[in-house]
Amino acid sequence: MLLAVLIANSEGNILVERLNGVPIEETLHWRSFLVRLGAENLKGVKNEELLVACHKSVYVVYTVLGGVSIYVVGKDEYDELVLSEVIYVITSIVRDACGKAPSERLFLDKYGKICLCLDEIVWKGLLENTEKDRIKRLIRLKPPSEI
Numbered sequence: 001m002l003l004a005v006l007i008a009n010s011e012g013n014i015l016v017e018r019l020n021g022v023p024i025e026e027t028l029h030w031r032s033f034l035v036r037l038g039a040e041n042l043k044g045v046k047n048e049e050l051l052v053a054c055h056k057s058v059y060v061v062y063t064v065l066g067g068v069s070i071y072v073v074g075k076d077e078y079d080e081l082v083l084s085e086v087i088y089v090i091t092s093i094v095r096d097a098c099g100k101a102p103s104e105r106l107f108l109d110k111y112g113k114i115c116l117c118l119d120e121i122v123w124k125g126l127l128e129n130t131e132k133d134r135i136k137r138l139i140r141l142k143p144p145s146e147i
Contacts, residue, residue: 003019006071009069017031042064052084068107093117
């Protein structure tokens with residue numbers, strides 16, 4: 001199961017959070033753990049260079065894209081190889097939605113579109129789509145008020 005997809009700015013403020021199968025009492029722990037992990041390890045990392053960690057028998061794959069950090073957490077069949085594919089799709093979609101590697105401001109300007117794309121990639125803890133063209137086609141089917 002994909003436990004979490006989290007996107008934060010360079011200061012560690014969470015911009016997007018999707019948690020699945022994480023008990024309410026552990027939510028704060030995972031937020032602070034991921035932000036701390038990024039603060040310690042993402043300084044000086046190139047755009048889209050993947051880092052991997054393991055914590056409490058789950059895998060964490062994370063990276064930097066422009067002014068945002070992206071974290072994907074999975075367990076069981078969602079090991080670091082599957083998570084690297086998931087994070088690759090997420091970074092591609094975010095880059096395409098923003099037109100380039102996003103600053104925090106650009107990311108927030110495209111927030112609605114990015115959230116729709118994330119919902120098409122991961123739904124209720126399961127990987128749904130990894131093809132960029134299909135994802136773009138699916139979000140066009142949403143009513144304009146949701147974009």
